[in-house]
Amino acid sequence: MNLGLSIQNSLITAAIVTKDGDFVWQDSYPVEKDGAPSLLTGCTALVDMASRDNPGLNQTVGISAQSSFIDQPTPHDGIGSLTSVDLRRKLQASLGRPAVLVSPGQALALYESCFGKAQQSEVTCCLFLDNHVYGGVTFGQKLWRGASNIVGAWGHMPLPWPVPHELEGRDCWCGRNGCLEVFLSLRGLENEYFNITQTKLDIQEIADAADASDLVASSVLQVLDDRLGRATAAIINMFDPNVIILGGRIAKLNRLYLNVPRKWPGYSLNKVSKTKLLQACNEQFALAKGAASLVAS
Numbered sequence: 001m002n003l004g005l006s007i008q009n010s011l012i013t014a015a016i017v018t019k020d021g022d023f024v025w026q027d028s029y030p031v032e033k034d035g036a037p038s039l040l041t042g043c044t045a046l047v048d049m050a051s052r053d054n055p056g057l058n059q060t061v062g063i064s065a066q067s068s069f070i071d072q073p074t075p076h077d078g079i080g081s082l083t084s085v086d087l088r089r090k091l092q093a094s095l096g097r098p099a100v101l102v103s104p105g106q107a108l109a110l111y112e113s114c115f116g117k118a119q120q121s122e123v124t125c126c127l128f129l130d131n132h133v134y135g136g137v138t139f140g141q142k143l144w145r146g147a148s149n150i151v152g153a154w155g156h157m158p159l160p161w162p163v164p165h166e167l168e169g170r171d172c173w174c175g176r177n178g179c180l181e182v183f184l185s186l187r188g189l190e191n192e193y194f195n196i197t198q199t200k201l202d203i204q205e206i207a208d209a210a211d212a213s214d215l216v217a218s219s220v221l222q223v224l225d226d227r228l229g230r231a232t233a234a235i236i237n238m239f240d241p242n243v244i245i246l247g248g249r250i251a252k253l254n255r256l257y258l259n260v261p262r263k264w265p266g267y268s269l270n271k272v273s274k275t276k277l278l279q280a281c282n283e284q285f286a287l288a289k290g291a292a293s294l295v296a297s
């Protein structure tokens, strides 16, 4: 039996997956805003509970977390300024167990490939669009991690085929500018609306406003369709995956699954793509289960 944890949006989720792929235990723990101390306390509490209730648990724990790329800087929120090296070291010391880390995009790719909508897919690419942007690639049920564990760092690729105004003043927390994260994260989307209207709406409020014929909200979402169309067309040119799966809160916009593939012929080299764009399974423990299946592999 393998245990996975996910640290996402002030909530730690945990799940145990057996070697036959059955889910036998899951639980969650809220993280307070004090960052690392509360994070470590929550992870330790969940691992203690899991191991007490499930004798025979694999010692190694899989963990989906934002700062999972080796030696990369961490976004300036959530779990503070820990790099992945710090995070893994502190988690291992606190848990008393080895830990393997993946990004939310990688955990989602594993979940969808092993248990979700991509079980029959040879090549699966995931984009996790939430406070930050992460990707993940699986071949069959195997996560491709790369020579330096950085596969799927799409959030910090530049937005493809930019128009001139998209090149100006788009600073990213990573120190570069024009990154996909600046356009395709929640903050990026909400800033688009705020910069035109000086009114702060969250993604659901923007979607509701568009439904109520707010022209600015409609325009912001149409631009999102096109930017995501460009981003996914670049993925198709590189990997030609069977499926691209979107996760995170932006992925809940149902319009994307009709509108984004319509953009592909304008950007992808092939005019007819067999790639399917799918919404991630609506499963609260998906990232924890994906992280657990990393341990199994």
Ligand SMILES: [Zn+2]
Pocket: 155, 156, 172, 173, 174, 175, 176, 177, 179, 181
């Ligand atoms: Zn960046």
